[in-house]
Amino acid sequence: MHELSITEHLLDYCIREAERQNASKIRVIRLCIGQLNGLVPDCIQVYLDMLSEGTIAEGARIEAEFPPVKVRCRDCGRAGEITPHHLSCPVCGSLRLEILSGKEFYIKSMEVDIDGDKSTASDYGLE
Numbered sequence: 163m164h165e166l167s168i169t170e171h172l173l174d175y176c177i178r179e180a181e182r183q184n185a186s187k188i189r190v191i192r193l194c195i196g197q198l199n200g201l202v203p204d205c206i207q208v209y210l211d212m213l214s215e216g217t218i219a220e221g222a223r224i225e226a227e228f229p230p231v232k233v234r235c236r237d238c239g240r241a242g243e244i245t246p247h248h249l250s251c252p253v254c255g256s257l258r259l260e261i262l263s264g265k266e267f268y269i270k271s272m273e274v275d276i277d278g279d280k281s282t283a284s285d286y287g288l289e
């Protein structure tokens with residue numbers, strides 16, 4: 163995945179949402195990044211700094227959470243959480259896994275200023 167184009171979409175979306183709420187500034191963008199999609203928050207931050215110049219998102223900080231990777235084993239049928247470095251069934255060690263989650267990417271919440279007040283807007287989805 164390419165952080166640059168993702169950041170462009172992210173920024174567009176955040177600015178649109180923030181303006182819809184009459185926000186004057188975006189302070190923090192909290193992202194939920196699945197561990198399997200390989201996105202690096204530091205890269206997103208660098209691109210955001212670059213792209214947001216002169217917008218209400220200028221100076222916004224990226225915070226990221228990494229939810230666990232969930233799989234179901236095709237051999238023993240058990241579901242569990244794994245780390246991206248050990249892509250095998252935690253129960254039987256099989257490599258035949260069905261990925262249940264781990265590729266998500268969405269905005270968990272945004273911290274914005276509305277008329278000088280601090281306010282948090284939550285639960286945004288971004289595909």
Ligand SMILES: [Zn+2]
Binds near residue numbers: 235237239253255256
């Ligand atoms: Zn198994």
